[in-house]
Amino acid sequence: MKNLLLTLLFAATVTQLYAQSDFRQWAQTPPMGWNSWDAYGPTITEPEVKANADYMAANLKSYGWQYVVVDIRWFVENDKAGGYNQTDPRYVLDEYGRYLPAVNRFPSAAGGKGFKPLADYVHGKGLKFGIHIMRGVPKEAVAKKLPIKGTSVTADQIYTTAMQCEWLRDNYTVVADKPGAQEYYNSIMDLYASWGVDFIKIDDLSRPYHQAEIELIRKAIDRTGRPIVLSTSPGETPVSKAEHVSTHANMWRMVDDVWDTWPHLTHLMKVAEPWYAYIKPGTWPDCDMIPLGRISIRGERGKDRQTRLTNDEQVSLMTFFTIFRSPLMFGGDLPSLDPFTTSLLTNKAVLAMHRESTDVRQLFQRDGKVAVTSRNPKTGERYLALFNISDNKEPATVSVNLAELGVGKQARVTNLWTGKSLGKAETTFSVTLPAHASGLYSIR
Numbered sequence: 001m002k003n004l005l006l007t008l009l010f011a012a013t014v015t016q017l018y019a020q021s022d023f024r025q026w027a028q029t030p031p032m033g034w035n036s037w038d039a040y041g042p043t044i045t046e047p048e049v050k051a052n053a054d055y056m057a058a059n060l061k062s063y064g065w066q067y068v069v070v071d072i073r074w075f076v077e078n079d080k081a082g083g084y085n086q087t088d089p090r091y092v093l094d095e096y097g098r099y100l101p102a103v104n105r106f107p108s109a110a111g112g113k114g115f116k117p118l119a120d121y122v123h124g125k126g127l128k129f130g131i132h133i134m135r136g137v138p139k140e141a142v143a144k145k146l147p148i149k150g151t152s153v154t155a156d157q158i159y160t161t162a163m164q165c166e167w168l169r170d171n172y173t174v175v176a177d178k179p180g181a182q183e184y185y186n187s188i189m190d191l192y193a194s195w196g197v198d199f200i201k202i203d204d205l206s207r208p209y210h211q212a213e214i215e216l217i218r219k220a221i222d223r224t225g226r227p228i229v230l231s232t233s234p235g236e237t238p239v240s241k242a243e244h245v246s247t248h249a250n251m252w253r254m255v256d257d258v259w260d261t262w263p264h265l266t267h268l269m270k271v272a273e274p275w276y277a278y279i280k281p282g283t284w285p286d287c288d289m290i291p292l293g294r295i296s297i298r299g300e301r302g303k304d305r306q307t308r309l310t311n312d313e314q315v316s317l318m319t320f321f322t323i324f325r326s327p328l329m330f331g332g333d334l335p336s337l338d339p340f341t342t343s344l345l346t347n348k349a350v351l352a353m354h355r356e357s358t359d360v361r362q363l364f365q366r367d368g369k370v371a372v373t374s375r376n377p378k379t380g381e382r383y384l385a386l387f388n389i390s391d392n393k394e395p396a397t398v399s400v401n402l403a404e405l406g407v408g409k410q411a412r413v414t415n416l417w418t419g420k421s422l423g424k425a426e427t428t429f430s431v432t433l434p435a436h437a438s439g440l441y442s443i444r
Helices: 002-020 023-027 037-043 046-059 107-112 116-124 139-143 181-195 211-224 239-246 262-271 273-278 311-323 339-345 348-356
Strands: 032-035 067-070 128-134 171-174 199-203 229-232 251-253 284-286 328-330 358-366 369-375 382-388 396-401 410-415 421-426 428-433 438-443
Touching (some): 023 229, 046 067, 046 116, 273 358, 311 369, 382 428
Parallel strands (some): 032 328, 128 199, 229 251, 251 284
8 A cells, every 4th residue: 555655645646746847848859750641541440550660679769769649530440541520420429528549440449448458558658649639629529519528518519610621521610719718629638648648739829820629729738747749730821920830849740641653852941941040959849750761551642652752852851950950750650661661761871960950051042952951969970961952953052151050160061861981071061063953061
């Protein structure tokens, strides 16, 4: 009995400490993990989640990859690939209007266990577990006037049809100042915390920007006492809300979904320009998922395939994501990884830059050329990413004056992807790149 009391006291103390801590402490470096969306859309199953978790634990965990995230509509029994079943979806909810995992897809959720058994499985691998939800209150909960846990309010008393998601009609908007609104979000976050959720991606939150619901969510997560990383989605998050989102979320999308075509990456680079100033420990502008490897097995867009990006384009994508210090959420099927894709996810020097660098800034983006730099306060080295984003067939030379990097007239240059020394540069560093290619360098 004494040991039990001590255990309970310790657990209560830890919970209190988390509740008092700043949510930024939960993501001091950009989160890294796997998300089911690009490969499985709204149809992911428990065996597939476990297979990806197993692969991550065995092959990627030692490189810093740790989150396993179940994306959209895990609470629908009869969803489909290539879009969403919005004709006759069979939702699974509890008596308080909270979504539960569909047992036909997640058998361990039977008996009201929710995602706890699956989260326990992922935690047992030394990894962290995440889920996706839609903003708002379920339409079905409203229609059935289900009670909000711990209150005398019912779901039909906290909703509005205004600002309903345009592309997925499962939920209604929560009216933030209605009695029961905060309590509804409290109730779902309490449920997720009891399951052991470490990461939550909330959709239809950033574009348009639902400030009132974001504030409800922040309070609800903090109240649980569990360190749940909050990701808002999708973009474009308005830059005018940069200060607000950076005080409420750990990561936020800058763009809509990034798929495996070159214009998605060049659009992202342009949209990212005003966000460099907000790259800070605990709060990260988010480039979206990494659409590499085998994707769209049962995805929303296109057929089962290897990424359509060329090798040069894949390196350019990973170079930009890592020097920008975006969260890294891989979208391909991990058990299907090929050696080339694996090499992009396990480069220790590149991942050290992603984890440790500071002062990320763009030097220029003009004439089809981009230069981005940062520095490592531990080693003193400067990082430099150069891109030829032009569609011209002829290669282009991209040059940077060393003085712009804060280094002397001479510097040793190393190719960060290959580890190969490129000798010394004097005054200026230049590289000639084919169309859509890039270079990533350490300069000392």
